Amino acid sequence: MNEDIESLRRRLERAEAVLEAIRNEEVDAVVGTRKIVLLKLQETEKELRDTEKRLRLVMDSAKVASWELDLATGNFTSCAKLRRMFGLPSRDCPQSRDEYLSLYTEEDRERIQTADEHAIRTGEQYEMEYRIRRPNGASRWLRSLVVPVADDQGRVVKLAGIITDITRDVRTREVLRESEKRFRIMADGSPFPIWVNDVRGKSVYVNQAYRDFFGVTLDDEKKNGWQVQIHPEDAKSYTKEFMNALQERRVFTATARVRRHDGKWRWIKSQATPRFSETGRFLGMVGSSTDITDHVLAEEEVTRKNEELEEALAERDRFFSIIAHDLRSPFMGFLVFIKMLTERIDNLTLHEIQRLSGDMQQSAQNLHKLLENLLEWSLSQRGETAFDPVRCELAETVNHNIDLIKMVALQKGVEFHSDIPEGLSILADKSMLNTILRNLFTNAVKFSNVSGEVRVCAVQNDSFVEISVKDDGIGMDQQSLSNLLKLDKMHSRKGTGGEKGTGLGLLLCKEFIEKHDGNIWVNSKVDKGTTIYFTLPLYAHDLMTDAPAQRHKNRDFAPGVMEYTN
CATH class of the missing domain: 3.30.450.20 (PAS domain)
Structure with a gap:
């Protein structure tokens, strides 16, 4: 808008210059004839009127006011809109620039006077924002564009100004600044x-x-x-x-x-x-x-737990399928034996009755052992197994469990040897320790050949004791070894004497050993036997705690790792 007003101002100045030339009769020398001068005058006057009209329309639509100051005479002229902008009636219109300046704040008045002097001296226009105070006390913000007007010699003879009321814009900016500050x-x-x-x-x-x-x-x-x-x-x-x-x-x-x-x-x-x-x-x-890192990690943990739960449920289903099959076999044996005794008791000899009774006793023992392991494993899975680690003399505990299995071992001619040092104590739950040893000794006898040998050894390894149960029986191949201690891969293997089992006892050993922060691993060779190793915390006065000792650091095998030897 400023550029349009400036263009109209220049055209107005050219028109005024032509009129001035006509008044001084200088135009005769320019055009040559008076008729041409009159025609030119009419055209110029019309152009001037059109220019003033357009300028007025532009200024009215732009809500701006104009003024002009003659530096030589001090004559100050302004439009009616300027008076309204300053809140003055027509009769009180100031007749000088100084009277207008008196309505400005002192700070802004000094700025304007300095800018005027610079414009007159250099011929450069300037633009400035300032405040005025109307007679009724209201303050207004104005923006002024001041343009120096020079004569033919380049001297500034006038100052022309255009003023715009920007109070609303300033207040909007202040509101925005305050809003931004609060934000x-x-x-x-x-x-x-x-x-x-x-x-x-x-x-x-x-x-x-x-x-x-x-x-x-x-x-x-x-x-x-x-x-x-x-x-x-x-x-x-x-x-x-x-x-x-x-x-x-x-x-x-x-x-x-x-x-x-x-x-x-x-x-x-x-x-x-x-x-x-x-x-x-x-x-x-x-x-x-x-x-949202914690939330994302929690979701990932929930997803992982759900996957583990689904896997556990699938393993449980497979496990119960195996257990149902292994429970069915002893019961079927009972039914067969009872049926034979019921239907043929009169025809059976004493020797046959004794043999059937012995078979029934063996089935009952197998069933009792299976149910006992199943109950202990179930309690362990639900976290209901009591865990009370105390000082246990290892040699004494091993010998006690050997005595419990001795009669079964003698039937196959299997001999036990214990190489446990006297005075070696471990920190363990007695019930769990007996279950571990009983299951491992039973398995060793089960897979030993007639007249075989089972050797139990123990060595101290830092804060843990490494215990091994070695037999010289049939051993295991790589596939059987890799599936060992896995619930979903659990299967029954018959012993050298046709003994039956479920594999649950070894899983129970693993649960109880890890409960003590120990490890279990297996070394086996087909037809050469199997050695099962496991670790339990050492009991010593300087290591004595209310819970199992820290997991030992020098063990190369992770929990449940099996080692296969060809």
């Missing part, structure tokens, strides 16, 4: 990172939480961009979604991994909304980012 105070007090981007997606503001979280300043953001903080695998999709939301001026939501100030990757969820000016102009986006 910054609230944003810096927020525990969540808050950011503001312009229409190009560049950062124009980040709050204190943002700066602390990422360890950057606003200058860093402007220089390097916010994209450098996003994980390379997430940067492309996150940036694309943000730029699409920016272009479409819609709500933005996305998650990504970002690098925190300490270099660690964290999951964030960002949400942003478009922001607009009072006039509806799009200004960019304002948003916040929330650290």
Whole structure:
């Protein structure tokens, strides 16, 4: 608008110059004839009227007022709109520039006088904002464009000005500044990172939480961009979604991994909304980012637990299928024996009755052992097994359990040897320790050949005792060994004397050993025998605690690891 007014002002000055030439009768020398001068005068007058009309329309539509000061005469002229702008009636119209300046604040009056002097001296126009106080006490903000007007010699002879009332704009700016100030105070007090981007997606503001979280300043953001903080695998999709939301001026939501100030990757969820000016102009986006790492990890943990639960349920189903089969066999034996005794008791000899009774006793023992292991395993799985580790003399406990299995071993001619040093004590739950030894000794006899040998040894290894049970029986191949101690791979293997089992006893041993923070592993060779190793905490006065000792550090085998030897 200023350029249009300036153009009209120059055209008006040219028209006035032509009129002045006509009045001085200088035009005869220019055009040559008076008729041409009159025609030119009429055209110029018409152009002047049109120019003034257009200028008035422009100024009225733009809500601006104009004034002019003749520096030689001091004559000051202004339009009626200027008087209304200053809150003055027509009759009180000031007749000099100084009278107008008296309505300005003292500070602004000095600024204007200094700018006027500079414009007169240099011929340069200037623009300035200032305040006035109307006679009724109301304050108004004005913006003034002052243009020096020079004569033919280049001397400034006039000052022409255009004044616009910008009170509403100034107050709007003040409201915006105050609003922005309150926003910054609230944003810096927020525990969540808050950011503001312009229409190009560049950062124009980040709050204190943002700066602390990422360890950057606003200058860093402007220089390097916010994209450098996003994980390379997430940067492309996150940036694309943000730029699409920016272009479409819609709500933005996305998650990504970002690098925190300490270099660690964290999951964030960002949400942003478009922001607009009072006039509806799009200004960019304002948003916040929330650290959701704990939530993501919790979801991953839930997913993992669900997968483990599904796997455990599947293993349970397979386990009960095996147990149902192994429970059915002893009961079927009972039914057969009872049926034979019921139907043929009169025809059976004493020897046959004794043999059937012996078979029934063996079936009953197998069934009792199976049910006992099943009950203990079930209690262990539910965490209901009592765990009370106390001092246990290892040699004494081993010999006691050998005595319990001795009669079964003698039937196959299997001989036990214990090489446990006297005085070696461990920290263990007595009931669990007896279950471990009883199951391992039973398995050793079961898979030993007639007249075989089972040897039990123990050595101290730092804060743990390594115990081994070795037989010279049939051993295991690699496939059987790799499936050992796995619930879903559990299967029954017949012993050298046709003994039956479920494999549950070894699983129970593993549960109880790991309860003591121990390990169990197996070394086996087909037709050469099997050695089962396990560790339990050493009992010593300097290591004595209310719970099992710390897991030993020098053991190369993890819990449940099996070693196969060809």
